[in-house]
Amino acid sequence: MSAGAPPVVTEIARPWWDALARGEVAVQSCSSCAGWVFYPRPFCPSCGGRDLAWRTVDPAATLYTWTVAEAPVSPHFAHLHRPVLAVAELGIGVRVPTTLVHADPDDVRIGMALTPVFDAGTYPGFTLLRYRPA
Numbered sequence: 773m774s775a776g777a778p779p780v781v782t783e784i785a786r787p788w789w790d791a792l793a794r795g796e797v798a799v800q801s802c803s804s805c806a807g808w809v810f811y812p813r814p815f816c817p818s819c820g821g822r823d824l825a826w827r828t829v830d831p832a833a834t835l836y837t838w839t840v841a842e843a844p845v846s847p848h849f850a851h852l853h854r855p856v857l858a859v860a861e862l863g864i865g866v867r868v869p870t871t872l873v874h875a876d877p878d879d880v881r882i883g884m885a886l887t888p889v890f891d892a893g894t895y896p897g898f899t900l901l902r903y904r905p906a
């Protein structure tokens with residue numbers, strides 16, 4: 773599959789991408805309030821703590837919400853046919869924007885179990901976190 777512009781990796785988000793390349797999902801955890809922090813940030817949005825540690829978490833998820841992009845959301849994605857844009861909720865409660873693969877839009881339901889798909893084939897040098905129905 774061809775693709776448009778690759779992801780932009782910032783230094784603060786690099787551990788996220790490095791974990792995906794290993795086939796893992798890592799999320800920041802705040803040592804002050806024990807809250808999970810996503811997306812990657814230099815401080816905790818709950819308590820302002822700056823002592824954040826990356827922790828590997830179970831990547832299994834449930835479908836929080838979704839939609840079908842009937843029209844391309846960007847010229848970069850014009851080659852995709854009805855992609856399912858979704859938000860996957862990890863067991864720790866963190867909600868991750870993603871796309872579903874191997875999913876018939878007519879069969880997608882909120883709350884359905886999702887299995888991670890570590891997509892290393894769309895952008896050279898990047899692994900994307902996608903999901904498919906479990």
Ligand SMILES: [Zn+2]
Pocket residue numbers: 802803804805806807816817818819820821
């Ligand atoms: Zn905190």
